[in-house]
Amino acid sequence: xxxxxxxxxxxxxxxxxxxxxxxxxxxxxxxxxxxxxxxxxxxxxxxxxxxxxxxxxxxxxxxxxxxxxxxxxxxxxxxxxxxxxxxxxxxxxxxxxxxxxxxxxxxxxxxxxxxxxxxxxxxxxxxxxxxxxxxxxxxxxxxxxxxxxxxxxxxxxxxxxxxxxxxxxxxxxxxxxxxxxxxxxxxxxxxxxxxxxxxxxxxxxxxxxxxxxxxxxxxxxxxxxxxxxxxxxxxxxxxxxxxxxxxxxxxxxxxxxxxxxxxxxxxxxxxxxxxxxxxxxxxxxxxxxxxxxxxxxxxxxxxxxxxxxxxxxxxxxxxxxxxxxxxxxxxxxxxxxxxxxxxxxxxxxxxxxxxxxxxxxxxxxxxxxxxxxxxxxxxxxxxxxxxxxxxxxxxxxxxxxxxxxxxxxxxxxxxxxxxxxxxxxxxxxxx
Amino acid sequence: xxxxxxxxxxxxxxxxxxxxxxxxxxxxxxxxxxxxxxxxxxxxxxxxxxxxxxxxxxxxxxxxxxxxxxxxxxxxxxxxxxxxxxxxxxxxxxxxxxxxxxxxxxxxxxxxxxxxxxxxxxxxxxxxxxxxxxxxxxxxxxxxxxxxxxxxxxxxxxxxxxxxx
Numbered sequence: 001x002x003x004x005x006x007x008x009x010x011x012x013x014x015x016x017x018x019x020x021x022x023x024x025x026x027x028x029x030x031x032x033x034x035x036x037x038x039x040x041x042x043x044x045x046x047x048x049x050x051x052x053x054x055x056x057x058x059x060x061x062x063x064x065x066x067x068x069x070x071x072x073x074x075x076x077x078x079x080x081x082x083x084x085x086x087x088x089x090x091x092x093x094x095x096x097x098x099x100x101x102x103x104x105x106x107x108x109x110x111x112x113x114x115x116x117x118x119x120x121x122x123x124x125x126x127x128x129x130x131x132x133x134x135x136x137x138x139x140x141x142x143x144x145x146x147x148x149x150x151x152x153x154x155x156x157x158x159x160x161x162x163x164x165x166x167x168x169x170x171x172x173x174x175x176x177x178x179x180x181x182x183x184x185x186x187x188x189x190x191x192x193x194x195x196x197x198x199x200x201x202x203x204x205x206x207x208x209x210x211x212x213x214x215x216x217x218x219x220x221x222x223x224x225x226x227x228x229x230x231x232x233x234x235x236x237x238x239x240x241x242x243x244x245x246x247x248x249x250x251x252x253x254x255x256x257x258x259x260x261x262x263x264x265x266x267x268x269x270x271x272x273x274x275x276x277x278x279x280x281x282x283x284x285x286x287x288x289x290x291x292x293x294x295x296x297x298x299x300x301x302x303x304x305x306x307x308x309x310x311x312x313x314x315x316x317x318x319x320x321x322x323x324x325x326x327x328x329x330x331x332x333x334x335x336x337x338x339x340x341x342x343x344x345x346x347x348x349x350x351x352x353x354x355x356x357x358x359x360x361x362x363x364x365x366x367x368x369x370x371x372x373x374x375x376x377x378x379x380x381x382x383x384x385x386x387x388x389x390x391x392x393x394x395x396x397x398x399x400x401x402x403x404x405x406x407x408x409x410x411x412x413x414x415x416x417x418x419x420x421x422x423x424x425x426x427x428x429x430x431x
Numbered sequence: 432x433x434x435x436x437x438x439x440x441x442x443x444x445x446x447x448x449x450x451x452x453x454x455x456x457x458x459x460x461x462x463x464x465x466x467x468x469x470x471x472x473x474x475x476x477x478x479x480x481x482x483x484x485x486x487x488x489x490x491x492x493x494x495x496x497x498x499x500x501x502x503x504x505x506x507x508x509x510x511x512x513x514x515x516x517x518x519x520x521x522x523x524x525x526x527x528x529x530x531x532x533x534x535x536x537x538x539x540x541x542x543x544x545x546x547x548x549x550x551x552x553x554x555x556x557x558x559x560x561x562x563x564x565x566x567x568x569x570x571x572x573x574x575x576x577x578x579x580x581x582x583x584x585x586x587x588x589x590x591x592x593x594x595x596x
Contacts, residue, residue: 007537011455012455014459017468020450020451024447024475027475027476028443028447028475031479031480191592244578286585287585288585
């Protein structure tokens with residue numbers, strides 16, 4: 001579990017004092033009184049009652065809402081990285097142990113690659129043995145270094161109590177970056193909390209189609225070096241603009257990737273090149289990662305996005321037309337639609353919609369406003385056929401057309417979206 | 432008039448439905464029950480008083496968060512002024528209420544980041560708002576939000592690794 005997830009979990013567990021509801025109601029009550037005083041003009045006496053009724057309904061809604069929150073989309077994405085049933089291969093903890101001796105805590109978690117599918121002919125024994133050997137070696141060496149440190153500390157007048165306060169820890173662990181039917185990508189790290197000098201990280205990227213370790217050349221083609229360097233330079237320039245500090249070339253900064261550049265494969269199957277601490281920027285920046293985009297076309301699209309965003313402060317990604325939308329953004333938007341449909345959340349769907357919108361229900365047609373749209377009712381809009389189609393939509397092959405992008409399994413029922421006033425929005429629902 | 436009433440109704444409904452979220456946001460800044468309650472209450476009060484200024488009723492959520500975050504930061508600022516004149520960020524830990532969780536090192540690291548970076552991380556990962564919404568709430572450009580988020584996460588990772596030194 002990542003630290004952010006832990007924090008999010010704790011965040012969600014922040015206890016709600018009973019008083020909260022009472023205090024908010026008091027505030028609402030006060031406000032209502034003020035409203036009534038002012039609002040005699042409106043002369044609407046049932047107003048207050050209406051609102052009370054809404055309040056009670058809201059309390060019921062609230063419970064559902066919290067239940068939904070726990071299945072949060074942000075972490076659902078991360079959860080995808082955990083072992084999948086039915087995948088080709090997965091990463092498991094092979095061995096995990098914790099020891100403590102002389103106030104030196106050692107915590108080791110050694111990963112291993114397990115092939116789930118049997119007939120792939122991919123042998124992972126060699127990799128696993130290498131990982132195991134490296135992890136054990138690191139732990140042993142780190143322990144020795146810690147023991148030497150301790151001996152020196154005690155010899156120079158330190159007391160065992162003071163030593164204990166150092167809270168020396170050695171950690172060996174791993175981090176899964178991508179785990180799907182194409183790749184297994186993970187990082188094995190060894191760290192000592194008293195020194196940065198001996199930190200070690202190894203990047204493993206296994207192509208499950210070939211059983212080979214993936215190289216940057218495999219992923220980016222023959223000109224991988226040029227592509228990667230160009231992309232990294234652009235990204236550095238951009239981050240510098242935002243105030244990040246990088247070493248200049250004279251200071252030992254980025255001059256081009258080396259042959260054995262470290263990289264992992266992220267959740268979008270893109271290579272991400274990583275520079276260690278101090279490698280191209282001050283230590284305070286830590287490790288720095290650069291995702292390398294697919295082709296120059298993508299980086300052009302990204303540039304366009306940057307410029308537009310600069311021009312229109314609050315309006316994000318402004319697109320000229322459907323063809324300017326990159327597949328990444330289209331997919332993300334389609335996912336939002338899927339999420340809204342999965343929960344039959346009409347409000348959420350309306351948020352994604354540009355009005356007027358075409359709704360292909362009998363007697364409906366063009367819906368002018370959000371209000372009218374919501375009045376159609378979730379049951380009507382989210383017809384079973386539509387839900388099925390949206391749920392099973394082929395997200396990996398979005399092809400833009402003048403009409404936009406259809407979210408559908410190929411059938412007639414679909415939710416279409418496209419560029420409206422420069423941003424992505426739903427522009428039609430077919431049944 | 433009618434339009435306004437509908438909006439007012441909507442706002443109250445939104446507040447009632449989301450009060451717990453507001454409280455969590457407030458608590459994540461103040462780490463103090465009473466202060467968090469005060470923050471939420473005054474945010475609600477301000478929202479109900481100024482709802483007429485919502486230009487676009489679809490933006491209720493971002494509009495309310497803007498008020499809420501503003502209230503949170505105002506409390507922190509007041510505390511700082513009250514307790515010390517020196518602005519060294521490490522000293523802020525002194526205001527920590529014990530018992531947020533047994534091990535609140537992670538949260539401390541988060542609180543040590545620049546305020547706007549903190550705001551962005553919390554809204555993104557805890558409240559799960561979109562970057563676009565965060566851009567509206569903070570008034571920062573979308574790209575700035577992205578960069579700050581990215582940088583904040585980096586720094587957080589970094590600080591956590593070194594937290595035990």
